[in-house]
Structures are given as C-alpha cells and as structure tokens.
Amino acid sequence: MERVYNPNEIEKKWQDIWEKEEAFQASTDYSKPKYYALVEFPYPSGQGLHVGHPRPYTALDIVARKRRMQGYNVLYPMGWDAFGLPTENYAIKNQIHPRVVTENNVKHFKNQLKALGYSFDWKREVNTTDPNYYKWTQWIFLRLFKKGLAYKSEMPINWCTSCKVGLANEEVVNGVCERCGSEVVRRVKSQWMLKITEYAEKLIQDLDQVDYIEKVKISQKNWIGRSVGAEVDFKLVGKEETLRIFTTRPDTLFGATYMVISPEHPLVEKYKEEIENYKELLAYREMAAKKSDFERTELAKDKTGVEISGIKAINPVNGKEIPIWISDYVLMTYGTGAIMAVPAHDERDWEFAKKFHLPIIEVVEGGNVQEAAYTNTNTGKLVNSDFLNGLEVSKAKEKIIDWLIEQGIGKKKVNYKLRDWVFSRQRYWGEPIPIVHCEKCGYVPLEEKELPLMLPEVESYMPTDNGESPLAVMTDWVNTTCPCCGGPAKRETDTMPQWAGSSWYFLRYTDPNCTEAFASKEALDYWMPVDWYNGGMEHTTLHLLYSRFWHKFLYDEGLVRTAEPYQKRTSHGMILGENNEKMSKSRGNVVNPDDIVREFGADTLRTYEMFIGAFDLSASWSQEGVKGCRRFLDRVWKLQDMLTEEMNYSSDLEIKMHQTIKKVSSDFENLKFNTAIATMMALINEFYRKGSVTKKEYQTLLVLLNPVAPHMTEELWESYGEGKRLYQQTWPGYEEDKTVESTVEIAVQVNGKVKATIAVGLEEAQETVKEKVMAQVSVQAAIGEKKVVKEIYVKGRIYNIVIK
RNA sequence: GCCGCAGUGGCGGAAUGGCAGACGCACUAGACUCAAAAUCUAGCGGGGGCGACCUCGUGCCGGUUCAAGUCCGGCCUGCGGCACCA
Numbered sequence: 001m002e003r004v005y006n007p008n009e010i011e012k013k014w015q016d017i018w019e020k021e022e023a024f025q026a027s028t029d030y031s032k033p034k035y036y037a038l039v040e041f042p043y044p045s046g047q048g049l050h051v052g053h054p055r056p057y058t059a060l061d062i063v064a065r066k067r068r069m070q071g072y073n074v075l076y077p078m079g080w081d082a083f084g085l086p087t088e089n090y091a092i093k094n095q096i097h098p099r100v101v102t103e104n105n106v107k108h109f110k111n112q113l114k115a116l117g118y119s120f121d122w123k124r125e126v127n128t129t130d131p132n133y134y135k136w137t138q139w140i141f142l143r144l145f146k147k148g149l150a151y152k153s154e155m156p157i158n159w160c161t162s163c164k165v166g167l168a169n170e171e172v173v174n175g176v177c178e179r180c181g182s183e184v185v186r187r188v189k190s191q192w193m194l195k196i197t198e199y200a201e202k203l204i205q206d207l208d209q210v211d212y213i214e215k216v217k218i219s220q221k222n223w224i225g226r227s228v229g230a231e232v233d234f235k236l237v238g239k240e241e242t243l244r245i246f247t248t249r250p251d252t253l254f255g256a257t258y259m260v261i262s263p264e265h266p267l268v269e270k271y272k273e274e275i276e277n278y279k280e281l282l283a284y285r286e287m288a289a290k291k292s293d294f295e296r297t298e299l300a301k302d303k304t305g306v307e308i309s310g311i312k313a314i315n316p317v318n319g320k321e322i323p324i325w326i327s328d329y330v331l332m333t334y335g336t337g338a339i340m341a342v343p344a345h346d347e348r349d350w351e352f353a354k355k356f357h358l359p360i361i362e363v364v365e366g367g368n369v370q371e372a373a374y375t376n377t378n379t380g381k382l383v384n385s386d387f388l389n390g391l392e393v394s395k396a397k398e399k400i401i402d403w404l405i406e407q408g409i410g411k412k413k414v415n416y417k418l419r420d421w422v423f424s425r426q427r428y429w430g431e432p433i434p435i436v437h438c439e440k441c442g443y444v445p446l447e448e449k450e451l452p453l454m455l456p457e458v459e460s461y462m463p464t465d466n467g468e469s470p471l472a473v474m475t476d477w478v479n480t481t482c483p484c485c486g487g488p489a490k491r492e493t494d495t496m497p498q499w500a501g502s503s504w505y506f507l508r509y510t511d512p513n514c515t516e517a518f519a520s521k522e523a524l525d526y527w528m529p530v531d532w533y534n535g536g537m538e539h540t541t542l543h544l545l546y547s548r549f550w551h552k553f554l555y556d557e558g559l560v561r562t563a564e565p566y567q568k569r570t571s572h573g574m575i576l577g578e579n580n581e582k583m584s585k586s587r588g589n590v591v592n593p594d595d596i597v598r599e600f601g602a603d604t605l606r607t608y609e610m611f612i613g614a615f616d617l618s619a620s621w622s623q624e625g626v627k628g629c630r631r632f633l634d635r636v637w638k639l640q641d642m643l644t645e646e647m648n649y650s651s652d653l654e655i656k657m658h659q660t661i662k663k664v665s666s667d668f669e670n671l672k673f674n675t676a677i678a679t680m681m682a683l684i685n686e687f688y689r690k691g692s693v694t695k696k697e698y699q700t701l702l703v704l705l706n707p708v709a710p711h712m713t714e715e716l717w718e719s720y721g722e723g724k725r726l727y728q729q730t731w732p733g734y735e736e737d738k739t740v741e742s743t744v745e746i747a748v749q750v751n752g753k754v755k756a757t758i759a760v761g762l763e764e765a766q767e768t769v770k771e772k773v774m775a776q777v778s779v780q781a782a783i784g785e786k787k788v789v790k791e792i793y794v795k796g797r798i799y800n801i802v803i804k
Numbered sequence: 805g806c807c808g809c810a811g812u813g814g815c816g817g818a819a820u821g822g823c824a825g826a827c828g829c830a831c832u833a834g835a836c837u838c839a840a841a842a843u844c845u846a847g848c849g850g851g852g853g854c855g856a857c858c859u860c861g862u863g864c865c866g867g868u869u870c871a872a873g874u875c876c877g878g879c880c881u882g883c884g885g886c887a888c889c890a
Contacts, residue, residue, distance in 0.1 A: 215809075218807080219885080223886095223887095247890060248890060329888050329889095329890090331888080339890050340890085342890090347805085349890080415890090417887070417889050537808090537885080540885095541886095580883095611817095611828070617810075619816075619817090622815080624816090624828095624829050624830070625816065625828070625829060629828080631828090632827095632828080634843090638843090674817075674827085674828095677828090678818075679827080681827055682826075682827065745823085747822075749823080749870085749871075751870075752871045753871095789870090790870060791870090792870055794822060794871095797822050798823075798871080800822080802871095
C-alpha cells in the first residue's frame with residue numbers, strides 16, 4: 001500500500017490547492033451555459049456551525065461540482081445573514097459592539113465551512129451588515145416607498161412591563177418576557193409596513209411557473225390563503241348605515257341568525273351613545289387585548305362574547321331582525337372584521353350558538369345541525385332558503401351573488417389571509433430605515449446619494465424605556481434637515497427586520513462588488529434566475545414569500561428579467577440528536593462538526609450526512625453510522641492495492657459500471673444521495689469480491705465519488721488519474737444498452753405467491769418463457785389438479801399463473 | 805382544532821403496482837494475531853423442519869388488482885408548522 005488514508009493531511013492540502021488555482025470561481029465569461037446553485041446563507045451565531053448546516057451545503061455542493069464537470073459555468077456562493085437579535089443581545093450582555101461580535105462569528109463560521117471543502121466561490125461572499133451591501137437594501141426600500149408599497153400604520157408590539165422594551169415574538173415565552181418573566185402586553189406603535197398583499201394574487205399564480213417541491217407550494221398557498229366569497233351589507237335597524245361582512249358561504253345567508261363583530265370594530269365606538277351595555281363591551285375588549293395569540297388558541301374551545309344591546313341588524317334575504325355580538329374569535333385584521341353567523345354550517349358559529357342559545361337554522365340538508373355543524377359543500381341541496389331551495393351549494397352561491405348585485409347590497413369578493421409585512425424593529429442591529437420625518441413635508445425619503453445611511457455608533461444598544469429603538473437617544477443623529485424643504489426634521493429610528501437583507505442577497509451574488517447598482521444588468525441577465533435553491537422547511541413560508549415579493553417588485557420596476565427568482569426549490573429535513581430529539585444545548589445532544597472532521601475527516605462527514613437517510617426527511621445522528629462511512633472511504637482508498645493497469649472496464653463488470661454511472665448521475669439530480677452512495681458501496685464490494693479493479697474502473701469511481709468526497713478522490717487522482725486535476729474532468733457518460741443484462745432472473749408466481757425463479761432472455765418470447773416456467777417442479781406442484789385461468793408475463797420481471 | 809410529513813428487521817434506511825428488507829450499523833462465526841484492535845470472508849426478519857423446503861410478515865380495519873409497503877376509503881400513533889381566517 002502506498003500509505004495510510006490520512007484525511008487531516010490531505011484535506012488541508014487540497015483546500016489550499018483549490019484556493020490557489022481558483023478552482024471554483026464563477027467565470028465572468030457570459031458566453032458559457034450557466035448554472036446557479038444556491039443554499040440559504042447562515043446566520044453566523046456564536047455557537048458556530050451545527051451538523052445541520054452541512055446537510056444542504058453538501059447536497060448542493062455535489063450538484064455544483066457535478067455541473068462544473070458537465071461543462072457549466074457554475075455560481076455556488078456563500079454569505080452571511082448577520083443582522084439579528086442574538087448578536088445584539090450578546091453584545092448588550094458582554095459589552096462588545098455587535099459589529100465585532102459579528103466579525104468574530106463570521107470568521108469562525110468561515111473557517112469551519114472551509115474545513116469541509118465546499119466549492120463556494122468565496123470571492124463573492126456577501127454580508128448583510130456591510131454598508132456596501134445594506135446601501136442597496138435601503139435603496140430597494142426607497143423604491144418600495146416611492147411606489148407607495150411602504151407605509152406607516154399603527155400596529156401592536158409585545159411590550160414587557162418590567163424591562164420596558166418591545167420584544168420579538170421569539171422573546172415572549174408563554175405570555176411572559178423571556179428574560180425577566182414579567183407580564184407582556186400588547187402596545188400599539190406606529191410602524192413601517194410593506195404592502196405584500198398587493199402581490200398576493202401574483203404570488204399564488206406564478207407558483208405555476210416554478211419547480212418547487214409540492215409541500216412548499218402548498219405552504220405558500222396556505223399562507224397566502226386565497227378565498228373566494230362575497231361581501232354583503234346588512235342594514236342596521238333604524239339606521240342608514242350598514243354593516244359590511246365577508247363570507248365564503250353566501251349561499252347560507254338564509255341561515256344567518258346573528259352577527260359577530262370583532263371587539264375592536266369601529267361600530268362600537270361610533271354608537272357608544274346608543275349602546276346600552278357599552279361599558280361591558282369595553283371591558284370585554286380590554287380582556288381580549290390582553291390575550292396573546294397563544295392564549296387565544298388555548299381558549300379556542302370555550303367561546304366568549306357579549307351581545308350588543310341597543311343595536312340590531314336585518315338579514316337582507318328575509319327582513320328578520322338579528323342580534324349583533326362581539327367576540328374575539330372574529331379578527332379585525334381579516335375580511336371586514338365582521339361576520340354573519342350561520343351556526344348550522346360553520347363549526348365556530350355552531351359552538352358559539354350552542355353556548356349562548358342562539359337559533360340554528362338548517363339551510364343545506366345532509367346532516368343533523370342540532371348535533372353538529374354541517375360543513376360539507378359537495379353534497380346536499382339548499383333548504384329553508386326561498387329562491388335557493390333545491391340548488392346545490394355551488395349553484396346557490398352564484399345565484400345569491402347575482403341577487404346581491406341586483407339588490408345593490410353585495411358583490412363577489414376575493415380575500416387573502418396574507419397580511420402586510422410589519423417592517424419596523426425597535427432595535428439597533430439592523431439596517432437604518434432611510435426616511436426623515438418633517439413636520440411640514442411628512443415622511444421624506446433620503447436622496448439616493450445619501451446612501452448608505454450608516455448605522456451610528458452608540459454607547460448602549462438597549463432599547464429605550466419608551467419603546468423606541470436605541471437609535472432614538474442619539475439626538476445628533478436623529479436631528480437632521482429635511483431633504484425636501486431644508487427645515488428641521490427627525491430621522492426614523494426603527495431599523496429593518498432581519499428578513500430585509502435576505503430578501504435579495506441572491507441578486508447581489510451575481511455581481512457582489514457593483515457600486516452603480518445592486519448588481520449590473522449584464523450579471524443579472526446572465527445568472528438569474530437561481531436554477532436550484534435549497535433551504536430549510538422553516539423558511540418555506542416567510543423568507544421564500546418575502547424574497548419572491550421583493551423580486552416581483554424589482555421585476556415590475558424593470559430591474560430584473562424574470563418574474564420569479566428561483567426556478568427550483570427543495571427543502572431538507574432536520575438532523576436530530578442520537579436520542580431522536582432536536583439537537584440543543586439543554587438536551588445535551590449537540591454534535592459539533594469540528595469534532596467529526598478531526599476524528600474522521602471532512603470527506604467522512606460529507607459522506608455520512610448524505611448517507612444518513614432520505615434528504616427531505618429528518619434523520620437522527622449516529623456515531624456508529626459515521627464510522628461506517630469512514631470504513632467505506634478506507635475501502636476505496638485500499639483499492640489501490642488491487643489495481644491493474646487495464647485501461648478498460650473488465651468484461652464481467654462492464655454492465656455494472658454503466659449501471660452505476662446511470663444510477664449515481666440520476667440520484668444526484670433527484671436528491672437521492674443515500675442510494676447514490678449505496679450504489680457506489682455495492683460497486684466496490686464487487687471489486688473486493690473479485691480481488692481486482694482496473695485502472696479505468698477506478699478512475700470512473702473516483703469521478704463519481706468526487707462530489708461527495710472531493711479531497712480523497714482528488715488525492716487518489718493525483719496518483720492514478722490522467723494528469724489534470726480531478727475537478728477539471730468530464731462527468732462520465734454511460735450507454736443505455738450497456739446498462740441492461742441480456743439474461744435476467746424472473747420470479748414465477750402462482751396466484752401471486754413466488755414458487756420459483758428462472759433465468760430468461762430479456763427479449764425472449766412468452767412462448768419459450770412459458771416452457772421454462774411449466775418445467776419447474778415447484779410450479780407444477782402448486783398448480784396440481786387446478787385449472788389455469790390466466791397467465792401474465794411482465795417482460796423481464798415476473799410470470800404469474802392464476803389458477804382456480 | 806387546522807395544515808404538512810412519517811410509521812418497513814435489534815437500529816438507520818432501500819424498493820417505476822411486479823421476488824420486501826438494497827446499502828450501512830450492530831451482532832454471530834471463521835481467517836490473521838501470543839492476544840486484542842484493525843482488516844478480510846461468511847451468516848444475519850419471526851415461527852417450523854435434519855433437509856430440499858413450508859409458513860407468517862411493511863401501524864390498524866376494509867377495498868381495488870392476476871399482483872399492494874406502494875393505489876382508494878376509514879382509523880390509530882409520532883414528528884413539524886400554525887394566524888379560531890368566516
């Protein structure tokens with residue numbers, strides 16, 4: 001043997017060579033076919049790399065390396081999503097500037113990633129906290145603002161009564177402040193909002209153009225929550241004014257026996273003089289405001305509410321007076337904040353009606369509405385509904401909408417669950433919002449030449465006790481002049497959320513040092529869209545939706561070429577601890593990738609993470625499994641000992657070689673890394689069985705294995721390859737007709753039970769196959785005296801005899 | 805409660821509707837060794853039989869089919885996500 005496989009030595013060697021040779025830099029020669037592979041850039045946390053990170057990175061590294069060997073100009077970049085709460089909190093606690101904390105964390109992360117041998121183009125590294133980067137984040141925000149897509153609105157924030165600071169949802173645990181345990185209440189604050197709802201329809205429709213795994217498309221659609229229904233105006237008794245509701249079931253209008261408005265509905269304030277129990281309503285509203293979302297869901301089973309006395313509504317279809325209630329199960333943020341309640345055909349209304357003894361009228365037959373709400377819309381006809389009687393639900397919907405339009409009291413309406421994006425954070429460590437408030441001119445955007453608006457140095461990063469951002473105490477910075485009238489004005493002191501920088505980073509990678517624009521048009525036109533984007537399931541709603549929204553906006557502005565940023569999106573499963581639970585410090589089941597690299601090598605870690613199980617499912621860590629993968633690599637290494645100089649595939653393994661190339665090639669494309677590796681394991685088992693491997697066979701194996709275990713294969717290639725580097729080789733091809741054996745073993749079944757296996761020619765006629773089948777003693781025995789009713793022959797697979 | 809995903813040997817997991825358990829781990833035996841480790845070779849779902857073999861078996865209950873882990877209907881359990889969305 002040449003020498004022992006020593007990964008620590010050879011891995012460093014090749015990482016240095018690749019860097020020196022600029023092996024994985026994307027070329028700016030735009031005449032070549034391109035391939036843009038993208039993984040979600042990490043938040044550089046203080047804990048360093050987690051074994052969960054290498055799973056997606058290795059997967060797309062495999063794809064990227066394979067694409068390069070297939071002749072593509074590949075862009076596989078990496079960067080840092082570095083603004084964010086944990087860094088800021090760490091900075092506060094340890095009295096270190098968040099910029100310094102970020103620098104250290106990035107350095108640590110980068111070293112760890114480099115040790116894993118990824119083919120990232122480090123020349124294109126981006127960092128969302130770099131002013132040269134966030135200049136363009138601010139620039140895009142200004143474009144949004146100028147198009148009316150950024151606006152101010154009163155929104156509730158989580159307010160810790162003890163720390164006197166606004167908290168992120170994440171910092172509210174079971175309704176109390178994470179750090180001090182005090183009560184958290186909702187407080188209203190004027191905040192910047194982005195009008196993502198304006199893109200709701202496009203965000204749903206354009207999913208048809210892209211290749212996302214189905215569950216990602218489903219979660220995007222569910223989050224946007226498009227529903228078609230109607231808006232209907234209900235007259236209030238003795239008033240001119242009407243109460244507008246939204247319903248998805250206008251067909252059930254005859255069954256509306258009461259109405260419910262959200263506790264915050266303006267109607268309550270407007271008629272407070274006439275409402276006899278105004279104080280009671282007010283008390284209820286206060287109680288509802290205190291509830292966190294968590295508590296509201298907990299209380300879901302027990303409906304609460306108060307009837308408004310003094311005001312009634314009229315059901316427009318039958319003129320009946322019906323009561324109006326307030327209840328927190330109706331939300332001001334969805335629809336019109338008011339509903340018509342049809343207890344017979346809506347579960348929440350039904351529970352409410354049962355509790356408060358309100359009438360339940362069946363209008364769609366098919367269930368027992370006194371026992372449970374009947375919500376099936378596919379079967380059952382309308383009853384107790386005058387001119388709708390006898391119609392199916394879908395027909396009744398159409399007819400009632402026509403009727404509402406005719407009467408001038410309603411219309412068809414599409415509603416979305418999606419809400420506008422709250423874009424302000426009362427925090428230091430984020431992009432400053434480049435807006436100035438002037439008493440005379442209102443909210444005025446900074447001029448482009450003023451960008452980047454730098455984050456000022458502050459003494460303390462603590463949010464102030466009046467709910468403002470830490471920037472608010474920086475009077476020198478806050479007080480400025482209005483870009484519009486030159487008068488005194490104040491800067492916006494809230495910062496942007498972490499989502500901002502990650503909403504367009506994939507565009508910056510195409511041209512990371514561009515100073516004229518967020519990226520040059522040539523670079524964008526060439527590289528975009530991203531060909532394959534992989535990330536975690538936890539980002540399949542918000543990050544994906546936000547970045548698609550920004551990209552669609554830039555598309556409408558004529559700044560990018562395609563309506564969608566990502567052509568293909570896949571998601572990986574989580575890596576769990578050995579005990580099958582989520583890895584966490586408190587559970588004590590965290591595995592540090594550095595330890596695995598030190599003990600087994602990066603190639604083993606990469607191989608193991610790909611072999612651990614189906615890529616899209618969660619998998620639990622196993623130290624024994626890691627050893628198995630190291631053993632596999634050792635066996636590949638030791639094949640050197642049985643190497644022959646033969647520059648062909650050996651005749652008995654030719655088919656196996658072609659099959660392996662085919663299987664590995666397609667498995668890499670379909671995220672089936674575990675079976676690709678299993679196939680290569682099976683191949684080397686063949687070499688061991690024979691005790692020899694030809695040079696040609698060995699070379700092919702090295703190329704196939706290279707994307708998974710790049711260092712070791714490159715080292716072996718140096719001794720047994722064809723001169724040039726392995727990473728410069730061409731991906732091997734295969735011949736389809738050499739992947740199939742000419743004779744195959746097929747199973748013979750009698751009534752679906754296997755009775756024998758026989759060897760047949762693949763193209764052999766059924767007649768001669770039948771002769772062989774019938775010659776089998778076990779088959780004859782199984783048939784016995786019974787009669788053969790039917791025979792099925794599936795070529796090269798199975799021969800089934802049906803007897804009676 | 806709603807949405808999504810999963811359930812296959814001792815374990816991780818394979819199976820375009822076509823011989824369930826590929827590949828790996830663990831385990832057992834043999835080779836090598838003074839010995840152990842490492843490595844190599846072989847075996848390895850349950851029950852039965854000396855044996856060629858027989859039989860049961862992919863969470864549960866039904867169905868479709870010549871044939872079901874796979875498709876359909878109804879459940880059970882576990883994991884992840886959630887905004888009572890009218």
